[in-house]
Amino acid sequence: xxxxxxxxxxxxxxxxxxxxxxxxxxxxxxxxxxxxxxxxxxxxxxxxxxxxxxxxxxxxxxxxxxxxxxxxxxxxxxxxxxxxxxxxxxxxxxxxxxxxxxxxxxxxxxxxxxxxxxxxxxxxxxxxxxxxxxxxxxxxxxxxxxxxxxxxxxxxxxxxxxxxxxxxxxxxxxxxxxxxxxxxxxxxxxxxxxxxxxxxxxxxxxxxxxxxxxxxxxxxxxxxxxxxxxxxxxxxxxxxxxxxxxxxxx
Numbered sequence: 583x584x585x586x587x588x589x590x591x592x593x594x595x596x597x598x599x600x601x602x603x604x605x606x607x608x609x610x611x612x613x614x615x616x617x618x619x620x621x622x623x624x625x626x627x628x629x630x631x632x633x634x635x636x637x638x639x640x641x642x643x644x645x646x647x648x649x650x651x652x653x654x655x656x657x658x659x660x661x662x663x664x665x666x667x668x669x670x671x672x673x674x675x676x677x678x679x680x681x682x683x684x685x686x687x688x689x690x691x692x693x694x695x696x697x698x699x700x701x702x703x704x705x706x707x708x709x710x711x712x713x714x715x716x717x718x719x720x721x722x723x724x725x726x727x728x729x730x731x732x733x734x735x736x737x738x739x740x741x742x743x744x745x746x747x748x749x750x751x752x753x754x755x756x757x758x759x760x761x762x763x764x765x766x767x768x769x770x771x772x773x774x775x776x777x778x779x780x781x782x783x784x785x786x787x788x789x790x791x792x793x794x795x796x797x798x799x800x801x802x803x804x805x806x807x808x809x810x811x812x813x814x815x816x817x818x819x820x821x822x823x824x825x826x827x828x829x830x831x832x
Contacts, residue, residue, distance in 0.1 A: 587780065630784060666753075
């Protein structure tokens with residue numbers, strides 16, 4: 583697998599007078615599972631957008647596997663190994679689950695946006711099958727996406743993100759809008775991801791987030807407030823003050 587380590591060096595993102603991300607530096611080693619938490623407006627999603635290439639940093643550098651990707655466009659970063667899910671689902675409702683996956687894969691190839699013609703290459707078939715199996719959708723590959731429950735749509739988003747076999751996977755609010763039972767399923771899917779895959783997630787459900795990761799970065803007002811293990815974050819008074827509001831117990 584490609585090197586999925588991530589390094590940020592003094593990353594800033596400004597929108598006019600607003601400094602949404604203010605000099606963030608962090609290191610996520612290959613294979614680590616990292617949560618980025620913080621109150622609304624802390625800069626988490628903007629930071630994700632900068633890592634994925636959807637916004638360009640005003641200052642600083644972003645390195646993937648030691649390579650500077652700061653000025654690369656989103657599709658170039660995908661080709662280098664960055665995958666991402668979004669807080670709001672973004673699927674083709676009138677296509678089948680399988681065809682959504684094939685489109686995602688062909689977006690990275692010369693067969694872009696084509697579902698016609700002869701059979702797909704064996705490598706594509708293998709990638710589709712593996713992604714479906716990983717996310718528990720193999721038996722429903724021929725179902726129309728609009729027929730899926732919201733939880734199943736989130737599972738499909740995981741499959742789409744995994745189909746390109748990323749080295750670094752960004753999960754943006756993976757449990758947003760899910761029922762308690764669906765949250766259990768999503769958590770199981772995340773825990774079942776290959777350990778060599780570098781994983782960074784944003785999640786407002788702090789109990790879910792801290793139960794899935796090795797390390798936590800807490801942001802506040804565009805800056806890193808504190809970093810530590812899940813146990814250290816649970817016990818940190820500053821985190822409780824700015825994020826939780828009241829003392830939090832496991």
